Amino acid sequence: MDELTATFIDESRTLLAAMEGGLLQLEQADAGDDNVGGIFRAAHTIKGGAGVIECRFIEAFTHIVENVLDRVRAGDIPVSPGLVSVMLACCDHIGALLGVLVAGQPAPPQEVAAEGDALRAQLGQWGDDDGQAADCADGSTVPLSEAVTASGGGVVSSDAWHISVRFGTDVLRMGMDPLSFLRYLTTLGEIVTIETLADAMPDAAEMDAESCYLGFEIRFQTRAGKAEIERVFDFCRDDCALHILPPQSKCSDYLQLIQELPEDAMRLGEILVRIGALTQAELDAGLAAQAQPTSVEFDGDESGARAPLGEILVGQQAVRQEVVDAAVLKQATVKDRKIAESRMVRIQADKLDQLIDLVGELVISGASTHLFAQRSGLSELMESTSVLSRLVESIRDAALQLRMVQIGETFNRFNRVVRDASRELGKDIRLAITGGDTELDKSVVEKLGDPLMHLVRNAVDHGIEPAAVRAERGKPHQGTVRLNAYHDSGSIVIEVGDDGGGLAIERIRAKAIARGLIAEDAVMSGAEISNLIFEAGFSTAEQVTNLSGRGVGMDVVRRDIQALRGTIEVRSTEGVGAAFCIRLPLTLAIIDGFLVGVGSATYVVPLDSVVECIELQETTTGRNYLNLRGEVLPFVRLREMFEIGGDVPARQNVVVVQHAGQKAGLVVDRLLGEFQTVIKPLGALFQHLRGIGGSTILGSGEVALILDVPALLALVTSAEEKLVSPAPSRGRPSGTPDSQHLILQPSE
Amino acid sequence: MSKTIFLVDDSATILMSVSAILGKAGYSVEKAGSAEEALKKLNAGAKVDLLITDLNMPGMNGIELIKEVRKLPAYRFQPILFLTTESQQSRKAEAKAAGASGWIVKPATADDLLNTIKLVLR
Amino acid sequence: MTHTQAPSAGAAGAAALAVTDDMTVYSARARKEELLSALAASTELELDLSAVTAIDVAGVQLLILLKREAAAQGKTLRFSNHSPAVVETIDFCNLAGPFGDPMLIAAHSAG
Numbered sequence: 001m002d003e004l005t006a007t008f009i010d011e012s013r014t015l016l017a018a019m020e021g022g023l024l025q026l027e028q029a030d031a032g033d034d035n036v037g038g039i040f041r042a043a044h045t046i047k048g049g050a051g052v053i054e055c056r057f058i059e060a061f062t063h064i065v066e067n068v069l070d071r072v073r074a075g076d077i078p079v080s081p082g083l084v085s086v087m088l089a090c091c092d093h094i095g096a097l098l099g100v101l102v103a104g105q106p107a108p109p110q111e112v113a114a115e116g117d118a119l120r121a122q123l124g125q126w127g128d129d130d131g132q133a134a135d136c137a138d139g140s141t142v143p144l145s146e147a148v149t150a151s152g153g154g155v156v157s158s159d160a161w162h163i164s165v166r167f168g169t170d171v172l173r174m175g176m177d178p179l180s181f182l183r184y185l186t187t188l189g190e191i192v193t194i195e196t197l198a199d200a201m202p203d204a205a206e207m208d209a210e211s212c213y214l215g216f217e218i219r220f221q222t223r224a225g226k227a228e229i230e231r232v233f234d235f236c237r238d239d240c241a242l243h244i245l246p247p248q249s250k251c252s253d254y255l256q257l258i259q260e261l262p263e264d265a266m267r268l269g270e271i272l273v274r275i276g277a278l279t280q281a282e283l284d285a286g287l288a289a290q291a292q293p294t295s296v297e298f299d300g301d302e303s304g305a306r307a308p309l310g311e312i313l314v315g316q317q318a319v320r321q322e323v324v325d326a327a328v329l330k331q332a333t334v335k336d337r338k339i340a341e342s343r344m345v346r347i348q349a350d351k352l353d354q355l356i357d358l359v360g361e362l363v364i365s366g367a368s369t370h371l372f373a374q375r376s377g378l379s380e381l382m383e384s385t386s387v388l389s390r391l392v393e394s395i396r397d398a399a400l401q402l403r404m405v406q407i408g409e410t411f412n413r414f415n416r417v418v419r420d421a422s423r424e425l426g427k428d429i430r431l432a433i434t435g436g437d438t439e440l441d442k443s444v445v446e447k448l449g450d451p452l453m454h455l456v457r458n459a460v461d462h463g464i465e466p467a468a469v470r471a472e473r474g475k476p477h478q479g480t481v482r483l484n485a486y487h488d489s490g491s492i493v494i495e496v497g498d499d500g501g502g503l504a505i506e507r508i509r510a511k512a513i514a515r516g517l518i519a520e521d522a523v524m525s526g527a528e529i530s531n532l533i534f535e536a537g538f539s540t541a542e543q544v545t546n547l548s549g550r551g552v553g554m555d556v557v558r559r560d561i562q563a564l565r566g567t568i569e570v571r572s573t574e575g576v577g578a579a580f581c582i583r584l585p586l587t588l589a590i591i592d593g594f595l596v597g598v599g600s601a602t603y604v605v606p607l608d609s610v611v612e613c614i615e616l617q618e619t620t621t622g623r624n625y626l627n628l629r630g631e632v633l634p635f636v637r638l639r640e641m642f643e644i645g646g647d648v649p650a651r652q653n654v655v656v657v658q659h660a661g662q663k664a665g666l667v668v669d670r671l672l673g674e675f676q677t678v679i680k681p682l683g684a685l686f687q688h689l690r691g692i693g694g695s696t697i698l699g700s701g702e703v704a705l706i707l708d709v710p711a712l713l714a715l716v717t718s719a720e721e722k723l724v725s726p727a728p729s730r731g732r733p734s735g736t737p738d739s740q741h742l743i744l745q746p747s748e
Numbered sequence: 749m750s751k752t753i754f755l756v757d758d759s760a761t762i763l764m765s766v767s768a769i770l771g772k773a774g775y776s777v778e779k780a781g782s783a784e785e786a787l788k789k790l791n792a793g794a795k796v797d798l799l800i801t802d803l804n805m806p807g808m809n810g811i812e813l814i815k816e817v818r819k820l821p822a823y824r825f826q827p828i829l830f831l832t833t834e835s836q837q838s839r840k841a842e843a844k845a846a847g848a849s850g851w852i853v854k855p856a857t858a859d860d861l862l863n864t865i866k867l868v869l870r
Numbered sequence: 871m872t873h874t875q876a877p878s879a880g881a882a883g884a885a886a887l888a889v890t891d892d893m894t895v896y897s898a899r900a901r902k903e904e905l906l907s908a909l910a911a912s913t914e915l916e917l918d919l920s921a922v923t924a925i926d927v928a929g930v931q932l933l934i935l936l937k938r939e940a941a942a943q944g945k946t947l948r949f950s951n952h953s954p955a956v957v958e959t960i961d962f963c964n965l966a967g968p969f970g971d972p973m974l975i976a977a978h979s980a981g
Contacts, residue, residue, distance in 0.1 A: 004768070008761040041804055048833060049761035051855035167927075172895045175818075175849035177926045180958065184867045196963040198934045204906055207935055209898035210825075214931055216963075232867065235850030238841075344781040361811045825895045870894075870926060 001582075008049045009098055012058075016098075017040040017409065020091045024415040027084045036079075039087075040069040046094065057108055059095045061116055065090045068126045077126050086122045088416070093119055159247045160192050161222060161229065164257055164275050166200065166215035168239030169208075178212060181232055188229065189222025193275040199263045215263075219275050229535070247446055251282050349442075352402055359399040366392040367675055368698070403443065407494070408436025410445055411483045414456050418481055421460045428478045429464050431456075435485035440492045444564055448494070451560040451568075455496040455580050456481060458554075463500030463578060473575060475499065488583075491566075491608070497579035503530050503572035530578075531569045534558040565693055567659075567710050583659075583710075593696070593706065596655060597670035598638045599646040602704040604675065604696060605666065609657045609709040613671055616652040625717075628656065628667065634716045635665030641691065641715075657709050664716040666707070692714060751869055752776040754794065756786040756801040756813065757831065762854075766800070769858045775865075783808035787816055790823065798869055799828045800852065803843060811846045818847035827868040883913035890921045893929030893956075905936055913945050920951035925959050933960075937969060959979075 022039040043066040065087070071077045093115055100108045108116065163185075167178045185191060194216055201213035222229070226244055233242050243257050254277060258268045320741035366389055373385040403742045411433045422429035464470075464479035471477070482497040505526050512518045512532045536556045554568075561568045566584035585606075593604035617626070625634045635654055638644070654665040675698075693708035755776045760781070767777040778794055780786035781825050783805055790796065799817060803810035810830050817823045832845045833854040840851055852864050887908050891897060909915055916935075922929070933949065940947035949971045952960065957973050960966050966973060 004761065004764050007764050011760050044804070044833065045759050045761075047853050049759060052761055052765040097979070172825055172926075172928060173821075174844070174847060175825055176868060177895075179927045179930070179962070180868060180870060183962070184863075187863075187866070194962070194963055194964045195932075196968075198931060198938070201931060201935060201938075204902075204935060204939050207902070209902040209928060209932060210895055212927055212931070214927060214934075236869065238844065 003057075005053050005061070005101070007482060008053050008055075009102060012049060012098055013095070015046050016091050016095055017303060017412065018042050020088060020416060021093070021412045023084050023087050026079055027419075036069070036073045040066065040073045043069050055101055057116075058094065058101065061090075061097060061120070062094060064120060065094070065121055068123055069125065083126070086119065090119055090123070143169070149496065153376055159221075160248065160276070161189075161220040161247055162243075162254070162257075162272075163216070163220050163227075164241075164243040164261060165218070165233065166197075166241040166246075166262065167212045167214065167236060169211040170239060171212045171236050172210055174236070176236055178216075178236070179216065182218070182235065184232055185218070185220060185229070188224045188232070189220055192221055193220040195271050195275050196216045197263060197271070199267070215261075216270050217268075217275055217277070217542040219277060242434070243275075251278065254278055254282075259417040279345065336727075349508045356399055359396050362392055364696075371698075400441070403441050405438040405442045406437050406439055407439075407445060407448075407485045407492075408433070410448060410452065411436050411485070413449075414452070414483060417453065417456055418460055421457060422464075422479075425461065425695055427460070427464055429460055430478055430480055432480055432482045433484075438485035438487060438492060440485075440584065445494075447560065447564055448582075448584075451557045451582070452483075452494070452496065454481070454554075454557050459496060459498035459500065459578075461532065463498035463502075465501050469501070482579075491583045491585060494582040494584070495579055496582075497577060502574040502576055502578045503533065503570065505529050505572075505574060505626040508532055527569075527571065530572045533570065534568065537667060565708070565710075593675045594655065595672035595675040595698075595704070596638075596653075596666070596668040597672055598642070598668050599644040601642070601644055602672065602698060602702060603638065603668070604704050604706040605655055605657060606693075606709060608673060609659050609660045611656040611663065614654050614656065616654050616667055628663075628665075631663075633663060633665050635667055636712060636716050637667040639667070639669070657713070659710045659713050662713050662717060664713050666712065750774055751797040752778060752795060753797045753865065754778040754780070754786065754789075756780045756783060756799070756810070758782060758802060760775070762775065762802070762831070766861065769861055769864075773862050782806075783813035783816075786813060787851050788828040790817060790820060794795050795856065796823070798865060799826065800831065800865075801828070802831045803839060810846065811843055814843060814846040822849075822864045825870075827870060829868060874981060882961050884916075885912040885914070886916040886918060888918035892924040893922050893932060894924055894926045895928035898928040898932060902932055902935070905932065906939065909936060909939060909943070909945065909947065914947075915940070915945065916948045916950050918951045919949055919956045922953045922956050925956055930959060930963055930965070933969070934965070 019039050019042040022035050022042070025035055026039070043062055047059055047062040050056075068077065068083075069087075072079065072083070077083065079345050093112075097108060098114070100112060107113070125334070165178075171178055182191070182194070195218075197215040197217065198213060200215065207213070220229070226246060228240075229244055230237070233240065241261070243260065245257065254272060258265050258272070261268055269278070272278045273280050273283055353551050366385075370385045373381045376382075378626055398488050415431055415433075418429055418431040434588055459481045464481065465473070465475075467477060470479065480499045482495065482523060483499070484495040486493055509518075509524075509529050509532075512529070512535070513520050515535075517535050518524065523651050534557070558568050561582055561584070564584050568580060568581050568582045570578060572578040585608075589686055592607035594607050594610045596603050596605060624636065625632050627633070633654075633656065639648065649669050652667050652669060653671050654667055655671070656663060656665050691708050691712045692705050693711070694706040696704050696706055698704050753770050755763055755766055755777060756779075757766070758781055763779050763781065767779055770777045778789065778796060780789055784807055785800070786799075787808075791833075801810040801813055808816075814828055814830065817826075817828060824833070824862075827849040828847065830848050830851050831852050831854050832839060832843075843851065849868050850864065852861060857866075885908065887905075889901070889905075891901075893901060905917070906914075936947055949956075949969060952973045960969065960973065
């Protein structure tokens, strides 16, 4: 596929999404002219692009859609649910046609074509023939005059066209040079003679050098038709006086021309004779006849009464009317301006990835240089490398910013999902989107589609109650599904909520026990029980629908989110609603890390999650928590966790980390400082390692493991929970049994 | 010395196709995806022999761009063409009132485009 | 812009002036004032057009205006050393006759 086609497809898909969004908005509320304008413009641009790449089947279909939309925009067709449905189907069809183009097929396959025909038939009810009529009306206002027949006597001897033009005084200020037009004439034919008239030019004192006062009388030989000649003057026609007489025009036509022109009749006559339009005899006869009150007659021909062939002078009134129209339209366009759409430069994703890779290498070698500089102790070198580090940091940020996209586009896709699904289920559900302008890495967004789809469908299907139940509970008839996104300390949080029935805690508990996920006598909070739905094989749907009853449950969603180094949890209040909260890192590629050492190994803690560093007071032997200013802080010893040998140094440090409101300490030997690093995914061999999120290469060439803070926190808290309720759980036992009651109060 | 034509259109497809045609015909081409970007470039001193702009653009539209460009001393008398598809006389009149020289009706053939450019280039 | 050359020997009040820049609408207003005052300051003016690389309709009508003013004031105005651009344009507008100045560098009419 050539680049132009690729651009067209990419652009059209974006426009289709915008169109779909606009249509859904149209249905929900009267969004005003801006919205209809935007929908129309999208269709219009797709059609234009299809014309450019000469994809006729897209162009033809979109043209019909555009015509109907144009009439909607003009107010000729009212917005109705029926219209929106058909238009949405048309969007789908255009998408299908784009697919045909992508597949390189010359024409749509039969089923797609049949779909198109059906839609055309449906669009027919809003009549698409007006557009074509309008096109014709605009085409040429003056009929071609190739059928000028030589009618014997009364015809002047010349066989050239005669063009008489007086340019408007403002023509130069309109960015036109009249000479350019006249020179262009020579590409259509040959200028036999030309006469420049400056009669309209005032005295030197009044003459404005930026105004144009010139006129031209031109004899022009060409095979071109009148319309073609006229077209040369199209751009200045509104304010110039133009007369075009075809070859072999009658004398009377010239005489009428003389009368209509501003210059003196005698002088014009001379000019016409000089340039060969008329002979002296013809002129004399004509002027003599004019002097008489009777109608002009030559050689017995009655042509005087005939309308002038070349008359295309635009009446002053018409011009004024247009100025009025323009003023009205100006107000309309001010409104258009409000529709702010994101402007973007299109670049291929792999080019961007390459750049990010290079920036990653730059970050690593920059960090390495910085380490060497520090070791060297040369202050000037250190100073210069720290400047360099700052620049690298800026470049990294800017490069990553390139990959950032707003999540709104992803969110908006669900408008359609909710609309279609709720209709299918006979529920009235609205989708409320907030935080659509929140940005996150494109690679994350791409992988977020499936889990979000699952959650939204789940909310529509199982979350929102049937209308009868809602009425019983005193809830509004219309259910609401919410999509929200916001940034929170180095993470992005995405919420999928609904005002439906919430999770049935007791049912979940019963099921979890039945499945052997928890012990029968396990003491668990409602929140903990709710989050059991993320366990493998868990499904609460009582009836299987074709929407989300796919048998796969929330475990798949959680796995998808975890693959993005994210976490998911659910908050639910029975009868009021549920909210799924997804927390994701902003980017997968590069992190600011905090380097720590344990034994001979080096680890990287994502800096976003580091709260503070303190020295470990070894007074709490055997207990895996400490008192942090009166707060209980569970901790994990990395030395034990990763089974690192070697002597424990006299002084150990605790790195306090935080994620999603939970805090824990990581006990390490040494604190090595901040370090910018590129995440390299772990090989399959290491993927079972808990608490490790990836690896990176240090400036020294050594490999350092990147700690997965959320996973570590989960380990720490589950270890502590086990002390509270020794239900079946993963993780190795830690802590002492006698400390189980202490988890809720300060230890010392 | 080749003439420089400045294209302003929010459609990447149009920008790419038109600049390909112009480049092949020996013109230098400057591009902008929005009126705001175009103004920025012109204010920065881009030398342009002809400006071609779309009218329907999000943000600042073509009409407003034309008005702004006409205020720049270096562009007071430069030719400005606008791209239009709608056969709307009023739109044309409005653009002309804003100071446009002429128009190109989309979809235009390469010949239409080049001929119109030849017609108005100073 | 423009600058006056050494007055031609002989004729009193005679001056020679060279237009050293383009004759387009961009400079038309300034050019008009310069040329009109040069004309006012002399009885016989020779305008050297050799350095005019671009001329548009504004330049053409300025030349027409000067000729007209000169005639009205009973003065002599000659255009000389027409640059190729000026020759081409004057020729195109068929003004060589009305202007009446010999155009020496008319390349296309050399044969």
